[in-house]
Amino acid sequence: MKKLINKPENYVDEVLAGMQAAHPETYQVGGATGRMLHRPKPVAGKVGVVSGGGFGHIPVFVGYVGDGLLDACAVGDVFASPDMNPMLDSIQFADQGKGVLCVVGNYGGDRMNFDMACEMAEMDDIVARKVIVSDDVAAAGREEAEKRRGVAGFVFVTKVAGAAAAAGQSLDEVETVTQRAADNVRSVGVALSSCTVPQAGQPTFDIADDEMEIGMGIHGEPGVRRGKLRPVDEVTDEMVDMLLADKPVSNGSRIALLVNGLGATPVEELYLVFRQAKARLEAAGAVIAQYMVGNYATSMEMAGASLTVLHLDDDLEALVKASANCPFWKV
Amino acid sequence: MKKLINKPENYVDEVLAGMQAAHPETYQVGGATGRMLHRPKPVAGKVGVVSGGGFGHIPVFVGYVGDGLLDACAVGDVFASPDMNPMLDSIQFADQGKGVLCVVGNYGGDRMNFDMACEMAEMDDIVARKVIVSDDVAAAGREEAEKRRGVAGFVFVTKVAGAAAAAGQSLDEVETVTQRAADNVRSVGVALSSCTVPQAGQPTFDIADDEMEIGMGIHGEPGVRRGKLRPVDEVTDEMVDMLLADKPVSNGSRIALLVNGLGATPVEELYLVFRQAKARLEAAGAVIAQYMVGNYATSMEMAGASLTVLHLDDDLEALVKASANCPFWKV
Amino acid sequence: MRFSKETLKMAIERIADRIDPIGAEMNRLDGQLGDGDLGVTLVNGFNNLKGIKDDLPDDLGRAFFAMAKAVTAVSGSSFGTLLATALMAAGKQVKDKEEVEWSEVRALLQAAQEAMIARGGANLGDKTMLDMMDSLISTLSGKQTPEEMLAAAQSAAAQTLKTFRDQPNKIGRARVYAEKSIGLDDPGMMAIARMIDCFD
Amino acid sequence: MRFSKETLKMAIERIADRIDPIGAEMNRLDGQLGDGDLGVTLVNGFNNLKGIKDDLPDDLGRAFFAMAKAVTAVSGSSFGTLLATALMAAGKQVKDKEEVEWSEVRALLQAAQEAMIARGGANLGDKTMLDMMDSLISTLSGKQTPEEMLAAAQSAAAQTLKTFRDQPNKIGRARVYAEKSIGLDDPGMMAIARMIDCFD
């Protein structure tokens, strides 16, 4: 294991401490167990937006605490759901009397614990609802779309929720439009190398020096195809094909595009992916109304990239473009 | 070689095309050979600021074209100086009658070619001057400081030059304050793994699975010490010690700090480096007036991190904090 | 004495007193079919419960919720999550009450069982703690005093273990070892039986 | 006919005509001590020069600068950079002139040599193209016509190669092979000798 870390068992808490030290105007460590990151003060007069999930995906989840994004976020161990308590802490912090929306990745533990946190919150007369992000088209077919994992699509869904809340929408409205974002976002990734969970000490999976895996999940879950590494244009073509097969675009369809690095892939290569993805999507008729290129949803030192497309309507486009600000992303 | 690329010989040009495609409002590919990136239009009424150097360090050099930063930048092959022509193109583009400052890393080819470009520009009655960045304390002792390589300190020196020019300072003034930034910036890095030059196809250097090299250059130039990988706090201590031994801080010294990732190191780990560096520098009396954590000067897929300290005076602090905007950095 | 937060406090004390040997036994049992962490969950869970037992709110509903919070703080294991789910479901039944009749305990168990089925997606007959809950709910029907209830619960627990021993596990981690699980007690069922014994 | 842009054009044509075999030879020679790219530099450089030879500005200074630009566009090798440096230094001497006397060529070489020393940091005697330049400068002293100059240059070039052959290289990539370089001609020197021969 080759990491710039101290003791594996302190990894998560020390990184959170570093994040607060670097960005105290945005991040404060809180909660009974120090596993919540929240804004220094809740923003009054709006619906709260929170999330939570396993660690090791920075900026997902916890990095997106910020203006027009999350009010608070629960933090688990590496690749493991937080327990219910920091989720409840987050909901309680974010609630300003108008209710709270939880943006949750489609993983069993995350869902179950957020369910409990919402029920607990109810006991305090806080209305908390959940929108599930399940954007990974490689994880299951269209007929089982509810089984798909949540990956980088989280970024757009969170952006929509945060912007709707910041615009003063009611919980019902925020929930509706966020659910529409979740319904209209699709992702697929390609992994070139494994990551290593610090407490495990060994790479999560093996992959040969000349292999890639299309569709692999952000914890190393199996993808749809393992094969020889191909030129980036061909790899990108395959990913674009999967996205368009799952949800086509027609002439003039407006989309938001995220070309995302998994952690260890140089940004130079992400621009190669972007170049080809843009060409292909535009050739298919799409209008790329908003896009990002960079490390927005990672798996520590995993090498690879993912493509995320959010199919826009007028409301979603306005919300995706609304201003937002966290240390990893300014819009 | 495990890279998401097409043909190695097209790597640089395709990445530049991707950068322009992603950020056309900031980057335009230009020059006779397509090896200049420049702003869509030169900004009138100010001193021009340009740079240039080998490719594979994004955002250094070419990513820093933007508001309050570079007007244009010459692009070489991977880790190889651009020839004189795109440098001259850059100078000619940036010149608006008030002269041009070239911020140049301390590498033989870069210096020599910028010398020629400045001479050539003179033929067109353009006044172009050079400030050399040589911040790597590991590259040579204090008595031979002029032999030090230019590494991540480039970011701060460019920021100062860009801000001074944007503020309407004359070429003399921009040059003077930029030189002061160059004189007061120190860096040191630690490498955990090699990068691979696409056309070489093989890792640039070998390093064992449990080794690190303190002081290694951004092309794999030898550092001061190769040894067993240690906990991040100890590695950070060693780097801070080297920086402070070279240029101490006294109580209340104001500094800017950059905790930089070399490309493949997860941002989580950079926050661990930041946490310890901040604690140590503050314990030494420094006041960290400005800081950044992220991938600001990379070596493709090299793993590791570097620390850069800019020792501030009032002018430098104001310039470092002045607003700036490029796709990789908003201030 | 009716069922109140004092009852919950006493229950925590009784079980916490004996949880270390029970934990060791459950780790072994879970290790034969699963990941061997059930005992860890139990030990940590009851440690947390001990930490809050003196500060339980008078409101029974809130007392159950506080216990659920304490249990969820320990780990992400199925048993912990389901136990917390059960406690919350029970809590909802007794919101704003400080005491209930002992005869109402059966209704709390029923609410708990429904919530656990909803949360975990298992069915009765899958050889899980749900089946143990089910036989407890049946046996408590008509029982009025804690003494009667304990005796009935103990014999029902023993009988249930026996009934399911030679059936295969059909859910969770143990499902992969369905064949191997024949002849072995389900760890979650056994854990409940051992907890009941603590009141003897 | 005095020295003008037509002279430069003619020189480019003459050398470009024969650069392919010269390039092959220089790659071999450079490969014995260095990285074997000198020939590539020469071939690409004169290809570029051919591309601009018909568009040279009348102003001799600007013509030299245009040639320097064309040379620098090919690669980052030492020879290319130094040749461009030489052309720029010569250009500065004749800024705003369309013609100069042949006798002034020696001054141009001298300016070029100084600039190359300043740029490259080598000394006379290091066994580089500088030493070739030096003997050319000496031999051209007092020569007035191109014919006289060519004859003198050819014999000086041959003599210089001979003089330095048995000395070690003291700069650049070849320095690492200082011992090995004894008995071998310096590729940069040889390249200049071959270029002079093109005017024969």
Ligand SMILES: Nc1ncnc2c1ncn2[C@@H]1O[C@H](COP(=O)(O)OP(=O)(O)O)[C@@H](O)[C@H]1O
């Ligand atoms: N979905 C489920 N529904 C009901 N009970 C379950 C379920 N999954 C597991 N259990 C019970 O939990 C016990 C295992 O608990 P634990 O070791 O904490 O789970 P794990 O390690 O598999 O997360 C099983 O013996 C079974 O009785």
Ligand SMILES: Nc1ncnc2c1ncn2[C@@H]1O[C@H](COP(=O)(O)OP(=O)(O)O)[C@@H](O)[C@H]1O
């Ligand atoms: N610093 C220097 N000063 C003068 N001449 C030099 C210098 N370095 C190299 N040369 C000349 O250039 C020739 C090699 O040219 P080239 O192959 O283009 O260089 P390289 O491949 O080492 O960059 C040498 O034979 C020598 O004559």
Ligand SMILES: [Mg+2]
């Ligand atoms: Mg278990």
Ligand SMILES: [Mg+2]
């Ligand atoms: Mg478990």
Ligand SMILES: [Mg+2]
């Ligand atoms: Mg050579």
Ligand SMILES: [Mg+2]
């Ligand atoms: Mg060379």
